[in-house]
Amino acid sequence: MIKPNLAVDVAGIRMKNPVTTASGTFGFGFEYAPFVDLNRLGAIVVKGTTLLPRRGNPPPRIVETPAGILNAIGLQNPGVDYFIEVALPYLRQFDLPVIVNIAGDTVEDYAALAARLDGVPGVAGLEVNISCPNVKKGGLAFGADPDSAAAVVRVVKGATRLPVVVKLSPNVTSIVRLAEAVVEAGADALSMINTLLGMAIDIRRRRPALANVMGGLSGPAIKPVAVRAVWQVYQALKVPIVGMGGIVTAEDALEFIMAGATAVAVGTANFINPRATMDIIDGIEKFLVEERVSDIQELIGAAHM
């Protein structure tokens, strides 16, 4: 059998395969370059970037939970200028769409970030982070309310010609309602899900395990919640979805694709297996060959009746 087609298009971002990285789990790419061939990734979503450098939360910032981790990094990052001047030139060496995850404290921050990144060579799209549960201002405050979320998306769309992917939080009553609001405001694609707000207690110290008290739960523990969210939104809306949440294997990725995701992002799995993205790309291809599927497109949403 000839090689199956793995290429997908997410709102104009052309990916040679459906596998990308989840923001905050892959740095700016060079951290994982000793392990993976960055040219083989469908795309890279880089660490959440803010207008000014951000210090982040005090440690401990991470704690393990059953089949998952809770983190509260607090968006530590060197700022958008560092990204453009240092990280982006490195990433431009590769044949790899770069999607920049942007986060702000105010609606104006998002607009300024979108404008700053518009037209910068090597940036293929923006992922708007309105769902980080670990920062006091902004973050989830925008993502939990459809009107605020829509307001952020409108200013971002007004400030850039880049494809805009909006990252949704699962910490809401109805993710479908939120999805509808941001799509109506102009979102070109959705990525889902961000982490689930959670907490753990260190019983010896009788204190919360994280310095920030609460954190975002990721890893295999959240996969069923994420697959459900992708399924619901795919059923309700015609918009490309980047699915994520606990993807460790190619089989996990295929679940998301069959639930309706056009592409998938690998996050926490990178920490366990630095080659997880490569193994997942290989595994998807092998599955297509075994199942005699010539094009990955045939599987997108295939589980819907």
Added chain:
Amino acid sequence: MVADIPAGVVQQEQVGPGQYRLTLYAPVIASLAVPGQFVYIRCTDGLDPLLRRPLSIHGVNRERGELFLLYQVVGRGTALLAARRRGERLGVMGPLGRGFTLPEPGRRVILVGGGIGVAPLVFLGQELVHRNNQVCLLVGVRSADQLPVGKKGYTVPFDFAVATDDGSCGHHGSVTDLLEKVLAGEGVDMVYACGPRGMLRQTASLLARYNVPGEFSLEERMGCGVGACLSCVCKTAGKGGEPSQYRRVCVEGPVFPAEQLVWD
């Protein structure tokens, strides 16, 4: 250079209460490792617990391609690791992080280890002796049975002195008492330390008082081990009046100059 390789267990030996010494066949890592670096190791093939465990490198035998790790069972991950036996294979990334800065030959060096914190210091001490430095290791443990060095198979090629909390061996008191006596004497050029935070904090204040440089190996909860996730940070002083900042233990450390660390 880093690798992610399946490393075979050569030997797993219990050396104290909850303390184990693991020998892995990992020739690439053994050939590249320098004192102070660590490996990031999968304790189980399953997904719970999910993360790898960072363990400092206790020693290498480059001829035999062997890597030695000394660790304490503290939770489920290390308990699973302790159950791994000869012939099993573990996923190992390493050597990771930045190691200790080595002094010129002929210098007098003090190593201060609290509990299992002696693990990287033994590797360092061996290297320092090899480079003709004068080395003394000070070890602090709760009780004599928790002493990881000085037992059969654990002789070290340098002097060492012991402090125990319960007085069952050596000085009755803390290892920083021993350090203070040494510093009050003459001619310490450099101090390297690894151990609990309280011990490091006291060591830092002694070094500042006696104006002796030092380097500390830190431990922090880790996610990726390669600098991407920003989980394992520690607070360091800003340069030239700038505010303090968080730096990654996995790539900027685990070894930091003592005077850069902020202890609040």
